[in-house]
Amino acid sequence: MSRLIAVGDIHGQYQMLQSLMEDVAPTDKDQLVFLGDYVDRGPQTPEVIDWLIDFQKRYPQTVFLRGNHEQMLLDAVVAADRKQSGRNTFLDDFMALKGRGLPSAVFYFVSCGGQESLQAYNGGDIVEDPCAALQRIPAEHVEFFSSTVFYWQYQQYFFVHAGVDPKDPTGEKRQNEAFLWQRKPLWKKVKGWDKIVVHGHTPVSEPYISQTEINIDTGAGYGDCLTACDVLQMRFWQSDGAS
Template structure:
């Protein structure tokens, strides 16, 4: 089962970069290209904001990559997105249609083997262990956003994974910068209180990473093709 409402222990002082990565959606090529540019180091903490699967061609490959990444970078944080929630519901036989209507067929196809579709236990354990949010002294990382006025510990899982306009259109300040994905944009959203990092890789745009303390951005834009 997925964690209900985890509380994050106070984070130690960051000695490396504090990085966040937007919605991947099965776009393994974008993820590899982005990480080649960011070059995470041992002292860095990388927070992945969820939606690793669905719509894109290689959900399985993305999870394999993230599991290997976690072994190399054990300080990494992996958040739950609404698409992981729908996948878990599908696998549990609960309300299966939303998963299929929101790009889940591409994820299932990526797991197809000679004898049918098989989800490795390591992937199931990874999905079940995803956190709903991660908090540091200056930042809150969450997949979709926060409901205005409510403190972090009173936020519902539904809002943490699904909220859009009520969060983005609000001027409410939680006292920390909220770093989120979920709502695709043509470029990152950033202000004193918000950093939005879903830049629509699965829709033909790019995957984005941000050093949130220095406000430095990288993306997965392909290099220009060489002329023949």
């Protein structure tokens, strides 16, 4: 392995992704780990996913982690399919009250940036029926989201989207909740845990580096900056909306 490169939260920012990867210039000798949150907020989620799928074909060793936004999308797809096919349960109908008439999983997805993704998949047009729009997401894209993993380890590095509970490092007790949602930083070494956690999820103005973690979510979803880091050499690349 020449370089071990983590790529932060992309959030539909296709232009930033293209610019960043031109600077990184990956090769077959590199190991890349994408940290999740490929979708939502930004304007070009479909283009991002097409690019990632093509990249996976060219570099099959690449690791794609699942972010909370991919999980919300997958949950929304399942809920929309049940509603559209008339297979709602009583619990589905009850939870729809919280979702203002939508299945709650669809409502939460749309409310957390998913509206931008659905509009992009809808050719840029306003989406009137989120459930129908979810069913139009290409099957290849849904399969890509489903194939993502919750964490990946290499030597002392633990790659994950959000965070990790050192007392539950495989996510069995908390059912992967920490990997997708945790924002609690590892301020100090934890007994029995000697990993450096490489993650995104919590936006920071500059990459955050400590003895216990490296956070490279630099706010691409809000139009700020997309960051990649070779953790072996601690080299950083960045691309912003002006690139």
